[in-house]
Amino acid sequence: MEFWITQMFNGISFGALLFLLASGLSLIFGVMRIVNIAHGSYYLLGAYVGLSTVWKTGSFALALFTGGFTVAVIGIGMQRVLKRFYLVELPQMLLTMGFALIFQDLALIIWGGDPYTIPPPAFLAGSMRTGTLTFPLYRFFVVAMAVAVGLFLWALQERTRVGAMIRAAVDDAEMAGGVGINVPVVSAGVFGLGAFLAAFGGVMGGAFLGVFPGADFEILPFAFVVVIVGGLGSLKGAFVGSLLVGLVDNFGKALLPELSYFTLFAPMALVLAVRPTGLFGRA
């Protein structure tokens, strides 16, 4: 029983982290109609920038924002190159691949090859005990942040004027432009927000998964499986998908350590057999 509760908790907190990545991936897909292969790189760069911030200032909260904003700026810069190929899927995706390789190598040049862990703030360093079970407080914090971000994104998209503009730009960019929405600005902004979320996740994840070269390509397939399962362009899909993938991955790791990656294969195969566009996909 203890085993199940602990693994469940770990799975949910890993899922919370995946949600930050997958929701950003979904947002970017919404405006650009492509899947961003450099998304894992945003995660990695965010984590590294956050790490440097913590080293310099000691503030974890500041790290979340410097990581996020630095990478948002990089993302917007990338979007300016990508939009030259708007709606020509393949070159765009190949371009994001080129960027992913460059970012990985740049990170290696700047931060070297050693693995680090971002020190979490002191008040989250402890853990909570009930009976024989221990839950690290930091993981609660990750879950809370993911829920907060999820609510924020939902409110932004469904309840605000900006959100209406985003939805309009996603559904029909030409018409949205026709009624006076500045689509290029909206697209760049949404792309930036997606990159921000990935980098934010990077700082969060850097404190419990660590930061190391190759972390970008390691987390990327997880984010992909989440949106494959949940459906691209859907916030609800990202939410359900990340919870599912987080749990499956954790139980896989605990029960079949040697075959752990293979357990990811199962949810993907099952969902795609029934719904090729994912549980909540629209395309």
Add this chain to the structure above:
Amino acid sequence: MAVLDTRPTRWFAIVSVGLMVVLPPFLSSYVLTLLTQVLIFALMAMSVDLLLGFTGLPSLGQAAYFGVSAYTVAVLTTKYSQGFWSTAALSFVLSILLAALFGLIAIHAAGTYFLMITLALGQVLWGLAYRWVSMTGGDNGLAGVPRPDVGVSVEDPTRFFYFTLVLFLVSAVALYLVVESPFGYSLLGIRESEGRMRILGYHTWLHKYLAFIISGAFSGVSGILWAYYNGFVSPQDVSLVTNMESLLMVALGGPGTLFGSTVGALIIVFLRNFVSAYTKRWLLILGGMYIFTIIYAPKGLLGALRDWGLRRRLPHPSPAVATDRGGAPAGTPSSR
């Protein structure tokens, strides 16, 4: 469309095959080893091109089939000391089976989803190679694969090169026959407009699925060669970077030109070895090449050569040249 339908591309094929047959005895063993590597990766890139260039399916998981057969060779030769023919046969069959299994999942989807699914499936295999230590040796990989004995020994570099060349040429001709067959033309039709092909009565799912399996099979062949060539397999061989390299070989040579991939493989293999003597910044260069190719040479080198051949045929340069393949202008978005 035909792969060798213009004079320059035909000359390219004849001259390069001629050179590969005649030159080896005059080359240093270092260059010969690299050329062997070029052939192996060219075969893998051609199998990627069958999906990307001819069927319009961007696969980022081809290293899975390459890796499965390479690992099978390594396991069978080092742990069970099996001979060449049984090892090669089993590895080939396993890569086909894996492609048949993964294809069931991936072929459901097109475009963006296809790319994501193949990437994720490829990474699943990478994870297996990395974590299944008792079978794959984990991060250390499996070392000590002996050069095969195929009736005659192919130990020394020149013989191994010719051995690779024979398998490469057989596979290349087979792939050429596939893309020039009615089946190959149906794949082009699917690339241009799947909906129209379906209305014409083609079972498009089945055609794509078969293309996926054929592609996986040839990646498998190159994986077998790789394990014997390198004597060592590691998770690196199944990694995302290997997938990205093979896709870049296709992009450099020109998607949909089949033999262009050999040029791409030649450039990447030689550059990788040349660069590694001076700097460790290979990924930076690879990424830069990607961006440069996509922006400035979207049709690749052999694509440009073919266009040049088509243009020479016409009395005046006309805009129709850019749109010859299948009718859709090069810049048009694929239907989604």
